[in-house]
Amino acid sequence: RLVRIIPKIFRLSSTMVGKSTAKQRRNNNHSSAVTIPSWPPRDRSQCTDATTTDKFKQALPTSSNTRMASLHDVYAQNQALPGQYGLKDGEVSTGTTILALPFDGGVIVCADGRTSMGTYVANRFNDKLAQLSDYIYCCRSGSAADTQALTDYVRYYLSQLELTTGRQPTVKVAAHLMRRLIYNNKDNLSAGVIIAGWDPVEGGAIYNVSLGGTCLKMPVATGGSGSIFIQGLLDAEFRMGMPMAEARAFAKKACAHAITRDGSSGGVIRTVVITEQGTDRDYTPGDQLPYGPTAPIL
Numbered sequence: 001r002l003v004r005i006i007p008k009i010f011r012l013s014s015t016m017v018g019k020s021t022a023k024q025r026r027n028n029n030h031s032s033a034v035t036i037p038s039w040p041p042r043d044r045s046q047c048t049d050a051t052t053t054d055k056f057k058q059a060l061p062t063s064s065n066t067r068m069a070s071l072h073d074v075y076a077q078n079q080a081l082p083g084q085y086g087l088k089d090g091e092v093s094t095g096t097t098i099l100a101l102p103f104d105g106g107v108i109v110c111a112d113g114r115t116s117m118g119t120y121v122a123n124r125f126n127d128k129l130a131q132l133s134d135y136i137y138c139c140r141s142g143s144a145a146d147t148q149a150l151t152d153y154v155r156y157y158l159s160q161l162e163l164t165t166g167r168q169p170t171v172k173v174a175a176h177l178m179r180r181l182i183y184n185n186k187d188n189l190s191a192g193v194i195i196a197g198w199d200p201v202e203g204g205a206i207y208n209v210s211l212g213g214t215c216l217k218m219p220v221a222t223g224g225s226g227s228i229f230i231q232g233l234l235d236a237e238f239r240m241g242m243p244m245a246e247a248r249a250f251a252k253k254a255c256a257h258a259i260t261r262d263g264s265s266g267g268v269i270r271t272v273v274i275t276e277q278g279t280d281r282d283y284t285p286g287d288q289l290p291y292g293p294t295a296p297i298l
Contacts, residue, residue, distance in 0.1 A: 095264020097226030097255055098128060098139035100196040100206045102219060102240065103247035106275035107196045107204040109137050110251040112226070112259055113267030113286075115144055124267040124286070133158045135279070136174045136197035137272055141224040142211065143190040150191055154178050170199040175207035175215055183213025194221045198274050226258030226265035233257055244273060252284060256291035 098111045111128035114121060130138045130151040138154070140147035154177050158169045175195040182191055195207040208221040220238060222230065233254055242250065252269050259265045269284040284290075 095225030095262060096128060096141045097224045097258040097262060097265040098141050098194055099222040099227065099251060099254060100139060100194045100220070101238065101247050101251050102204050102206065103242045103244050105244065106198050106273060107206055108247050108251050108271055108273050109139050109194070109196050110255050110269065110271045111139050112255055112265045112269060114265055116264045121266070127270060129270055129272050132174050133162065133169055135168065135199060135274055136171055136195065137274060138178070139194040139196070139223065141192045146189045146191045147193060150178060150181055150193070153181060168199060170201050171195060171197045171205040171207060172202065175209060178209050179213050179215035182209055186212050192223050194223055196274065198276055204274070224265065226262035229261040230254045230258050248273060248282065253290050256289040259289065260292040
């Protein structure tokens, strides 16, 4: 029995010694790990002349018993930090300017023509005013692919509804169809739209459907990255009951101001007037904008 037990004791003791040695080795590795400072600093107050790449390199330990941080490690840690614009991996910064205004007898929708991917302009003449029915339009902002798919779905549903009931669909129905599609797929879509048009029930109506699927009826609606630059202009100069020509001119002026200030908006300006009599499209090229560097000097 002793002959059988003694080898087992030796094997058990050698296993325990090996485990303790590996544990001690892991502890030593953890203690010698390098804490890589983030670059650039999050706090802008730290961005002085002394905070340069050389100072950043000097902050890293270079002794032989520590692991020297490589550029790959610095890049990986900085990528894990919130981006400059709060973007996720693979996302690009997009922008646009859309707005819808009421006037005496209907509504007018307006949008610029730029489709951007960060600093790259993919299209200068994109039509962001999608027709859903004879008297209903959608102003698209967000992902171009997502909004194009959504407008195709809503256009199909509205055409089926019109064929089934024999009546013109209302703006409210179109807005709530869009709201339901966006809300039920809010984790997979990037789409904020404005639904505007004319129907016999409400007359001219404007609905704003946000990224999360919130649907609100509004007197005036704006959207996109350029909308924040024209809020003061709208508050100062817009008034209810404007004539059609004045409302269209004001919509172009507001969109031109947004194009001048917002780098993600640009290209051309498109407007659509929607009344009981039908729709009327208008196109303004980029070299004839009412405001900005290309505006004619009077």
